[in-house]
Amino acid sequence: xxxxxxxxxxxxxxPVTERDHVRGPADAPVTIVEYGDFQCRFCGAAYPNLTEVxxxxxxxxxxxxxxxxITNVHPYAESAAETAEAAAARGRxxxxxxxxxxxxxxxxxxxxxxxxxxxxxxxxxIAAEVGxxxxxxxxxxxxxxxxxxxxxxxxxxxxNDVRHDGGYDLAELLAxxxxxxxxx
Amino acid sequence: MxxxxxxxxxxxxxxxxTLPAAPDGREVGPGQFRGRPVVLAxxxxxxxxxxxEQMTLYQAALPxxxxxxxxxxxxxxxxxxxxxxxxxxxxxxxxLLADFEPxxxxxxxxxAYAPHGQSDRALVxxxxxxxxxxxxxxxxxxxxxxxxxxxxxxxxxxxRRVSAG
Numbered sequence: 556x557x558x559x560x561x562x563x564x565x566x567x568x569x570p571v572t573e574r575d576h577v578r579g580p581a582d583a584p585v586t587i588v589e590y591g592d593f594q595c596r597f598c599g600a601a602y603p604n605l606t607e608v609x610x611x612x613x614x615x616x617x618x619x620x621x622x623x624x625i626t627n628v629h630p631y632a633e634s635a636a637e638t639a640e641a642a643a644a645r646g647r648x649x650x651x652x653x654x655x656x657x658x659x660x661x662x663x664x665x666x667x668x669x670x671x672x673x674x675x676x677x678x679x680x681i682a683a684e685v686g687x688x689x690x691x692x693x694x695x696x697x698x699x700x701x702x703x704x705x706x707x708x709x710x711x712x713x714x715n716d717v718r719h720d721g722g723y724d725l726a727e728l729l730a731x732x733x734x735x736x737x738x739x
Numbered sequence: 740m741x742x743x744x745x746x747x748x749x750x751x752x753x754x755x756x757t758l759p760a761a762p763d764g765r766e767v768g769p770g771q772f773r774g775r776p777v778v779l780a781x782x783x784x785x786x787x788x789x790x791x792e793q794m795t796l797y798q799a800a801l802p803x804x805x806x807x808x809x810x811x812x813x814x815x816x817x818x819x820x821x822x823x824x825x826x827x828x829x830x831x832x833x834x835l836l837a838d839f840e841p842x843x844x845x846x847x848x849x850x851a852y853a854p855h856g857q858s859d860r861a862l863v864x865x866x867x868x869x870x871x872x873x874x875x876x877x878x879x880x881x882x883x884x885x886x887x888x889x890x891x892x893x894x895x896x897x898x899r900r901v902s903a904g
Contacts (some may be wrong), residue, residue, distance in 0.1 A: 558745040558746040558850065558874075558876045559876070560876055560878050561875055561876060561877060561883075562878065563883075565886075573860055606767060625795060625796065625799045626799060626830075627795065627798040627799055627829060627830030627831065627832075628795055628829055628830055652790040698799070698800075701885060702796075702800050702884060702889070703886055703889065704886070705794070705883040705884050706884070707796055707884040708792070708882065709885075713741065725829055725894075735810075
């Protein structure tokens with residue numbers, strides 16, 4: 556008897572709540588949840604496309620971002636994620652998110668502190684909080700929720716709770732979003 | 740395709756073995772961890788092109804497995820030298836076992852060997868009693884992730900609490 560191959564369609568297990576960082580209208584019919592790693596080049600490649608989807612479908616799509624740092628291959632991913640959380644505590648998550656994805660080759664401590672300064676926050680304050688790992692639990696919770704939902708690498712997108720197993724180019728993302736809008 | 744006898748199933752005794760493991764070639768096997776859950780992750784090859792590579796993910800997720808006191812062992816037919824280079828490049832610190840000589844012997848005993856000469860992408864969770872608690876066979880190109888492993892470890896943990904209570 557041979558063993559059947561087992562594949563399941565992954566679904567988001569952790570619903571989007573006020574705890575999440577969300578960009579776009581609260582009542583949008585389509586919610587994209589992105590599990591990302593600020594040092595992952597595939598996430599970096601998806602970033603401008605996701606941004607463009609939000610611009611072109613401003614009334615229908617919102618984006619929630621969750622952390623999924625693969626720290627064994629991306630040594631700066633964890634500090635970048637925690638820095639974004641420190642910015643979030645000051646209402647600046649998305650400014651930090653944009654800076655991080657626009658400067659993926661500058662995530663070392665020196666350049667990161669310049670980025671924090673550029674978005675108008677105190678690098679010393681934020682470095683102290685990150686140094687104390689004030690946001691480590693929050694990042695870990697995102698990561699664990701991700702592996703529980705079938706996030707196996709980055710970026711992983713869920714479109715209205717269903718894992719998107721395709722590519723990240725603009726045309727495909729728009730097609731997926733439009734199909735989800737029609738379903739809704 | 741996969742082993743004609745099929746992947747080992749829950750309830751069966753897990754075959755004992757040791758294999759040389761990266762980085763130092765010492766012999767490692769599940770029998771050394773009796774009393775703890777052992778996760779065997781058979782995979783086709785080091786350096787495989789699965790996007791979001793499975794062993795890299797497992798290193799990142801290892802603290803979650805360790806919450807259940809579980810031991811994680813990766814197994815493929817690659818040599819210790821390949822395992823060592825692969826582990827270094829991905830920051831992998833759990834043992835990668837070389838099922839290299841006789842080639843694929845342990846994978847065969849678990850029903851996780853493909854005739855084209857690689858291990859299947861198969862997961863086996865061995866309970867503290869040395870019996871298979873859960874097993875799962877994926878298509879070679881699909882990373883099965885961590886969720887099923889955590890579910891199996893959670894069930895073992897709650898079984899243990901029930902029998903202890």
